[in-house]
Amino acid sequence: MGSLQSLIGPHRLDALGAWAVTGILVGGVGRFAAGGEFDWAVLTALLVAIAVTVPFATRDLETTVPAELLGLVAVPVLVRAFGGFPQVTPFLVVAGVALLLAVVLDAGTSLTMTPRFATVFVVIVTMAVAGVWAVGIYATDTLLGTTFLDGQTELMWDLVTAAGAGVVAGVVFELYFERSARIARLRVSDPDPPEGDQSEASLPGNGTHHRIAVRTLQALLGLISAFALVRGNVTLFVNSGGPLAITFLPALFRREYGYAMDTGLVLWITVASTLHAAGAFELYGAFGWYDSLAHAVSASLVAGVGYAVARAVERHSGAVAFNRKFRATFVVLFVLAVGVGWEILEFASGGIASIIGGEAVLAQYGTSDIVNDLVFNTVGALVVAGWSTAHFEGLAARLTGRVGRLTSGD
Template sequence: MPSSSAPLNDDRVTRRTNELNPVPEKVSVKGMSDTDRLAALFVESSRNTVLTWLLVAVLGAGLLGGGLLERYEAVLLSAVAIAVIVAPVIAFRDPTMLPPWYFVALICLPILWDAFVPRPLTTAIVPSLALATLGLLLAVELHRFTTLRLVPWFAVTLTVLFTLAMGGLLNILRWSADVLFGTTFLLDGRTQDAINAAVMIELVFVTFAGILAGGLFYLYFRAADSRSDSAMVAPPVSGSNAADVDGVVLSDRLGFSVRRQTQLVRFMQIVLVVVLLYGVWTLQVPVATNAALALAITFIPAVLERDYHIAIEPGLALWVASAVFFHALGTAGLYDAIAPYDHLTHTLSATVVAAAGYAAIRAIHLHDSVVHLPRWAMFAFTLVFVLAMGVVWEILEFVVDQGALALGMEPILAQHGIDDTIVDMLFNTVGALLVATWGTVYLTEVSESLANELERRFDVGDAER
C-alpha cells in the first residue's frame, strides 16, 4: 500500500507555524467569537443569583440527606455538582458568577429524588439530562480556566459523548462495587439476563437524553447574545501548548517488512472469505454475516487513502484488519472454545475505536484555529469517546439479540448476561488506555491528512486563516 507521507510535510510545517502564531478567532454575525459564545452559559442578574444559590443550598441538603440515608450516588453527584457550580464564584470571588438557575434546577431534581424518595425514577432520562448539564458546565469551566479551547458545537458534541460515557461508567462502578464489596446496586438477586436487560434499557434512555440535551444546548448557544458575562470569556492561548506529538510510523516498529505486513492483511482477507463461504455453506447466518462485515472493513483503509487522501500506512491497515479478523474467528467458534478470547477481541477492537476517535479529535484540533486541545484533553476525550462507543455497541448488541429472539432467528450479535456486558466494557476501557497512553504517536500522519481533507472539503485553507 503506497504511503502518502511525503505530500504532508509542507502542510505540517504550515499548520505548526499557524499554531505558533495564533490567528484571530472567527466572529459570529452578532459580534461574538465562537469561544466567547460559550460564556453565555453564565449569566449575571440578581434574580438568577438568588435562585441559583437557593438551589445550591438544596444540593447541600441532598448531600447531607444522601449521606444519612446511605444513598452514595446522590452524595457523589451532589458533591461534584456543588464543586462545578461554585468554582467560578471562588475563582473570581464574585457570588453572581453562576450558571442559569434552570440548569441548576435540572441537576437538583434527580439528586434530591435519589436522596429522599424511596421509589426510583421510572426512566433514566431526567438523571441523564442532569448529567449532561453537569458535563456541559464542566466543559465550559475547563475552557475558561485551562488551556483547553472549545467552540459551542464541539462542546455540545463532547457533552453528548460524556453523557453516554458516564452512563456506562456508572454501571461499571455499580457492578464493581457489587462484586468487590457485596453491595446490591446491580447484582440484587435477579437473573443475569434480567439485570442486563434493565441496564440496556437504562442506557437507551441515557442515549436519548444525551442527544436531547445536545440539541437543547446547541439551540441555547445559537440564541446567545450580549448577555454573556465578560469575565467568563476565555483569554487567547498560545499555540505553543498545542497537542502535537512527533509521529512514528507503525510499520517501522513491527519488526518485519512492509511487504510482509501487506501480505498478512491479504492472508486475513482470504481466511475471511473462507469463513464467509463456510458460514453460507453450513447456513450459519451469524458466522457469514460477521465474516462479510469484517472482510468489508479490511478494505476501508485502502478506500480512505485512495478516495480521501488519508494516509493509512500498512501497519495501521494491519491493526484494523487484525481486530475484525479475530472477531470473525471468534464467531466461528473460538468465543465458545476459549473463555478469555472475547476479552482479547474487545480490547483489540477498542484500540481501533480509540485510534479512530483520537485521529478525528486531533484533526479537528489541527483544522480549526479556534479549537485548542492540550495533551491531557486528548487523553481524556479519547477515553470518553471509547466509553461512549462501547455503550452504543452494547445497545446495538442488545437490540440485535432481542430482535432475533423475537423473530425466532439466531442472532448475529448476542449478549450473555450483565457480567459479560460489564466485563466487555472494562476491556474496552483497557484498549482505550493503551491507545491514549502509548498509541497516539502512530496516528500523527493520519490525523494530519484528515485535517487536510477537512480543509479541502470545507474550502478552508491555511492561507484563509
C-alpha cells in the same frame, strides 16, 4: 461558531439567579442525605461544587455560570427530589455535570472548546459514565455480595436509558446554545497547519511484510464468508463479511481521498477484523480470554479514531485547544461510550431475534460478558492513550477540515 467561554461573565441579576439555584441544590443535598439517598447527595453536591468554582476562582460573586443553564441542569435533581423518573434522572444529572465541567474548564484552564463540541462531549461522558457505573455495580455485587443488579436485562435497559438521556441532554443543550444571547459568535478560522512531523508511527516489520499479512488475513476472511454463504449461516456471514469489507476501507480511502494509510495501521485494522470474525466460530464462548483479546484490539482502533477526531477538531479551529491529558481522557471516554453503544446493538440484535425468530447476529453471553467487554475495551483505550497515538496522527491530519460540524455552532 460560538465561544463557550463567553458564557462566563459578571452579571449581577444573573448572578442572583445562579446563587438562588445553588442554594436550592444545597438544600437538595441535605434532603437526599437525610433520606439516606447518599448517591444523590453526592451527585447534587458535585453540581454545587462545580457551580461555585467560577465565583471562588475569580473572587467575584457576580461572575457565575448562567442562571438559566444552572437551572436547566438542576431540573433532574428537583424531579428526583419529588420522586419522579428514578431510572432516567441520574444520567441527566451526569450530563449536566459534564456540561458544567466543560464550561468551567474552558473558562479557567488552557482548554477551549466550542458549544457544539461541548454538546458532543456531554453525550460521550454520559454514556462513558454509564459504562463505568455498570462495571462498578457488577464488581460490588460480585465482591461484596450485594444485589444491586437483577440480571443482564436490567443492566442493558439501564445502559439504553443512559444513552437516551445523554442524547436528549445533548439536544437540549444544543438548543440552549443556539438561542443563548451570551454566546459570542466567532469567525471560523482556517484549519491550523500540521504541527511538526505528522508521519505515522509504524508497527514492527516493513511494508512488504505488512501487506503480505493483510492479504493472508483477507483471504482467510474470504474463506470464512464463502463457507458461511454455502452453509446458509447468516450470522457467520455477517460477522465475517462485515469485517472483510472493513479491511478494504484503507484502499477505498487511498483511491477516493488520496490518503495512503500506513501499512502497519492497515494490518492493525485487519487483525482486529479477523479476530472478530474468527470469534463467530464459537471461540468467544469456548475461550474467555479470546473475547477479552478481541475487544482490547478492536477498542484500540476505536481509541485511535477518537484521538484522530479530537486532534482534527483541534487543528480545524483556533477556538478549540486541548492539552495532552485531555486528549488521553477523551480517548478513554470515547471508547467507553462506543463500547456502551456496541452493547446496546448486541442487546437490540438479541431482542429482534427473539421477535422474528432465528439466531441473533450479535450475541451477548450474560452480565459478566458485558462487563468483561467494557473492561477490556478500556484496556485497549489506555494502551492507545498512553503509548500509541502517534499511529493516528496521519488520520487526524486527513480529517482536519472535515470536522466542521463538531466545531461550528451555527
